[in-house]
Amino acid sequence: MKLALGHLYPRLMNLYGDRGNIIALVRRAEWRGITVEYTEIGLGDKPKFAVFDLLFMGGGQDKDQRLIAGDFRASKGASLAEAIEDGVALLAVCGGYQMLGRSYRLISGEGVPGLAVLDLETMAGRKRMIGDVVLESSLSGRPRTLVGFENHSGRTYLGSRVRPLGRVLVGHGNNGEDGWEGCRYRNVIGTYLHGSLLPKNPWLADWLLDRAVRRRYGQAAELQPLDDSLEEAAHRAAAAHARARGPARRRVRGRLARESRDRTSGGAGLCPSTERW
């Protein structure tokens, strides 16, 4: 089996260990005998995203995001949006996550338009949200934890057409207010989590690989399980570490509390009911 992996802006958007996600995806595929064709997609490139099974975009400094914004929309936008609707698996971290949304607003008020493929928006914030994060996510069908490290001042708010990646147990999350982190739309995962994210959360790496494999080879294609005891030990250690020193999420009250209840129960309100993609 083969998978085509595309890495968006690897030089400009490679802040702090994000390449660990590429390493994790490639290794975990190779350990299963899947060949990975890796392609870098940079400024000026106009690829046809339909050829990719799996995509990754990391984060960068504010000025790097400004630099790529125009190119992202002009040279990548249409083709990428189509691929996303078609179900390409994509992981977007930090800046990449923000840029898939409608816009990112700087403290100056200046708005940087995003790709508007994801129903979300990011505002600039004064306070930097930094620290260990533990999430609870039902992405794979049952509640599981995700661990990572966030470092962002942007506050992201999700619209009704996307769902969060998970509920914040430790840390700030998308905006430090509503208790949610990241987003999920079709086979796209957006998140603020570094760590790197995938190595200590092998189930999420496999979720992405699984989506990619099934899309290319049909629903019957399956990923062999791997021995993840080391990764899981690291995951547990990181979660314990985070709980010991991270800020516990503030309890939300009133309206926000009702909204969060609605999401959890999958009922009416802000979230569409569970869809299978």
Next chain:
Amino acid sequence: MRDFLAVLAGKTALRASRGLGRGGTSLPGRVALSVQPSILGRLARALRQGTVIITGTNGKTTTASLLAHALEDGGRTLVHNRSGANLEAGLVTAFLDASSRHRTRPDLALLEVDEATMPEAVRRLRPLGVVVTNFFRDQLDRYGELDTTVALVAEGLKRLDEEAFVLLNADDPLTTYLGRGRPGRVVYYGISDETCGRAVSDETREQRYCPDCGAELAYHRFYYGHLGHYACPAGDFARPRPNMAGRAVRLRGIEGSETHVVADGGVQVRMRLSLPGFYNVYNGLAALAAAMELGLIPERAAESVGRARASFGRMERVVVDGRNLLLTLVKNPTGFNQVLRTFFGSPEGDPSRLNATGDQPHSSRRVLIAVNDLHADGRDISWLWDVDFEILARPESGIAGVITSGLRAHDAAVRLKYAGVPEERVKCLPRLPAALDAALAATTEGETLFVTPTYTAMLELRDHLSRRGHVPRFWEGDLT
């Protein structure tokens, strides 16, 4: 009166701390600052000549140590935060420590200063000069972004007196940009040897864009990370001519290097270093250039610098039960990559360096990686994924076993698994004393144990080693 009380309280805390057998590199300073917040400036006024500050991402401690050697050999008495405690409390502690040792007023304060502390430090100390070594991505969680770090140092430089000198690394575009439009004395140092280094970099470069116009910088030579010879294609920014240049550099692996140095005014000296790698050539050049600014004779300064052995946790060699420990601090991806390349081989060095330790066969190297994520280490462990641990997986590196330790021992173990180091060769032992003992036990007598800790892990390891009598406590005088 307040000043007196502050100093008294600080010195008491210092004595108590030493008496209890503890390092106390910041607490005494914190005590003094709590009594008198402006104590740093007051203490600096007692100096005969003044203060020299060294800042930047990598190389502060080593550059300061080399310069300290040259200055002390040249007869100067110093205040020097040799352990690397470089926030304000650490600086104050260095003054308190010096005054408890020297009967007379010291000549100079030689202080490495953390980048974020620069504006305050310059304001209070009013230094004679500042050395900026380089900027690499480091402890991003503390400052948010590299740009912020650079801006803080720039702010510090703005507060300098006009007569102060600024010494900048010509091979780092981020650093040289600080010299732009600066009145007063700006001196550049760099490596100018076209026969060494590489034409193409293989590391995660962090800044390759013109600080002026944002265009990608064109490089025709790389020495270390993004340091090298660069120019903006738009023509508005390029590497300045160094006032002090390393013309012919010969790296000798683990044993060090030899550089033919040429400086303005017809100065030519040979700089031998017992510290390895290009990164230390830069440190040596910075120390030499600073020594010259301070009036030392270049040949003597070069000799002193050549005699310097490894300082506090920087390629420190310690013999424990017949095993040779090489203790090297790691702080960020570029630094760690340099260490891995130096120890375990890369094309840019001398091929004989793989056997440079001389005393062991190829496939029996032992490594202890100790990673903490406390504030001083950097709280975001993601940086491990930017380090090329794949070097350890190569057969030529001759790794028999790696032990990972520290608060983030598991993260390091996972990183090694994904780097291709066979799982049976990696052991994860989070508790440092036990990990050190296991690593020593696994190393045969006469062979080398390579230890790469982050900052607080290094302090803990050295503490453990000094309890066992293997290293002097760092406050007990010079380490060499």
